[in-house]
Amino acid sequence: MTTWAVMLGVGIGSYVLRIAPLMLLRRAVLSHGVDRAIGHAGVAAIAGLIATSVRHTGDGTAASPTLLAVALGTVLAVRGTAMLRIIVAGATLYYGATLVVQTLG
Amino acid sequence: MSSTTASLHDITPMPSPVRDGVAAMLPLVIAYAPFAIVIGTTAAERGTPLAGWAGSWLIYGGSAHLAALRTLDGGGWAMAIATGVLINARLLVYSAGLARRWTHQPRWFRFVAAGLIIDPTFAAGERFADGCASATDQRRHFIAMAVTLGLGWSAAIGAGALLGSRVGGIDVGIVVPLCLVSIVGSALRVPASRVVVVVAAVLAICAGAMPAGTGLLLAIAGGAAAGCLWDRRAR
Numbered sequence: 001m002t003t004w005a006v007m008l009g010v011g012i013g014s015y016v017l018r019i020a021p022l023m024l025l026r027r028a029v030l031s032h033g034v035d036r037a038i039g040h041a042g043v044a045a046i047a048g049l050i051a052t053s054v055r056h057t058g059d060g061t062a063a064s065p066t067l068l069a070v071a072l073g074t075v076l077a078v079r080g081t082a083m084l085r086i087i088v089a090g091a092t093l094y095y096g097a098t099l100v101v102q103t104l105g
Numbered sequence: 106m107s108s109t110t111a112s113l114h115d116i117t118p119m120p121s122p123v124r125d126g127v128a129a130m131l132p133l134v135i136a137y138a139p140f141a142i143v144i145g146t147t148a149a150e151r152g153t154p155l156a157g158w159a160g161s162w163l164i165y166g167g168s169a170h171l172a173a174l175r176t177l178d179g180g181g182w183a184m185a186i187a188t189g190v191l192i193n194a195r196l197l198v199y200s201a202g203l204a205r206r207w208t209h210q211p212r213w214f215r216f217v218a219a220g221l222i223i224d225p226t227f228a229a230g231e232r233f234a235d236g237c238a239s240a241t242d243q244r245r246h247f248i249a250m251a252v253t254l255g256l257g258w259s260a261a262i263g264a265g266a267l268l269g270s271r272v273g274g275i276d277v278g279i280v281v282p283l284c285l286v287s288i289v290g291s292a293l294r295v296p297a298s299r300v301v302v303v304v305a306a307v308l309a310i311c312a313g314a315m316p317a318g319t320g321l322l323l324a325i326a327g328g329a330a331a332g333c334l335w336d337r338r339a340r
Contacts, residue, residue: 002177002182005149005172006174006177006182006185006186006189007156007159007160007164007173007220008163008320009182009185009190010164010169010170010173011163014193016191017200018199018300020198020213021197021200021201021203021219022203022204022219024186025180025200025205025209026203030299033336036333037333038194038195038197039198039327040297040329040331041325043195043289043298043301044305044329045146045192045305045323045324045325046288047301047305047324048306048309048325048328049168049171049192049283050282050289050310051309051310052175052284052320053278053285054231054280056175057213057278057279057282057291066282069279069283070282071185072291073282073283073286073290074286074293076290078290078294081287082134082136083136083137083288084135084136086223086284086286086287087280087287088129088281091225091279101135
């Protein structure tokens with residue numbers, strides 16, 4: 001029941017964020033400062049999620065392979081590489097590094 | 106030559122906005138599939154596969170969906186909702202941009218399409234609209250795109266939810282940070298965004314001991330504030 005409530009809650013909240021400007025701002029614009037702040041909040045949210053995901057995935061012997069894979073993924077992403085290629089390259093490095101760590105450990 | 110003879114130009118089929126919309130999203134459906142499967146398995150591990158799957162259409166956003174499910178475990182339902190909604194705060198900016206573009210669209214379309222605004226549909230929709238002035242074609246293109254992405258996305262989450270524990274034995278956790286990195290990667294070319302990412306990541310790690318969800322909220326607030334301060338200094 002709780003999971004349903006959360007899915008509905010996030011869904012309703014997200015819908016309000018999406019519909020409000022469409023209904024209220026048809027001819028107006030957000031100020032540049034508010035625009036930038038909202039954009040920064042979005043980027044900060046995803047950066048925070050990346051950090052928590054890395055901590056979640058990179059426990060114990062998986063720490064180094066995780067950091068290496070994410071570092072490679074970051075470099076590729078900055079260069080504009082497609083998502084699927086980033087996943088394949090990063091995952092390949094991760095599994096390869098994990099194998100090396102487990103072999104040496 | 107007969108005036109009724111059709112020229113090659115006349116019989117060349119006009120590009121279809123629906124076909125263009127579907128074609129624009131198909132590669133992304135494949136690219137997002139691993140991320141969606143991880144969300145599905147996360148929901149299955151919580152014992153709530155159907156509710157987790159329902160989020161694919163209710164939330165229509167992977168990072169918010171995953172964050173809400175993970176925050177629910179340690180942070181409670183209120184924190185999970187707040188985290189998910191905050192992560193989707195950027196949709197305000199997308200909608201504000203589309204509000205000007207969709208001035209001549211019918212009300213029903215704005216109500217329906219609002220639920221389908223997310224990074225890929227916004228970006229591809231803007232690209233199509235830049236080259237096509239017809240409001241009808243823009244409408245058809247957007248709906249085709251969004252439905253294609255939604256069907257593929259929800260199917261992949263469903264597959265993850267059904268596979269559940271079978272996938273749980275395979276280490277696929279690395280997919281999540283890689284997907285998220287690909288979403289934010291291009292922003293790193295901008296100095297202000299680099300500051301935002303570094304501050305938010307450091308805060309998220311340092312606040313790891315805080316109840317799940319509050320650390321992420323702190324990271325969002327700190328990162329956004331750092332970005333605004335950087336913008337002010339740069340002016």
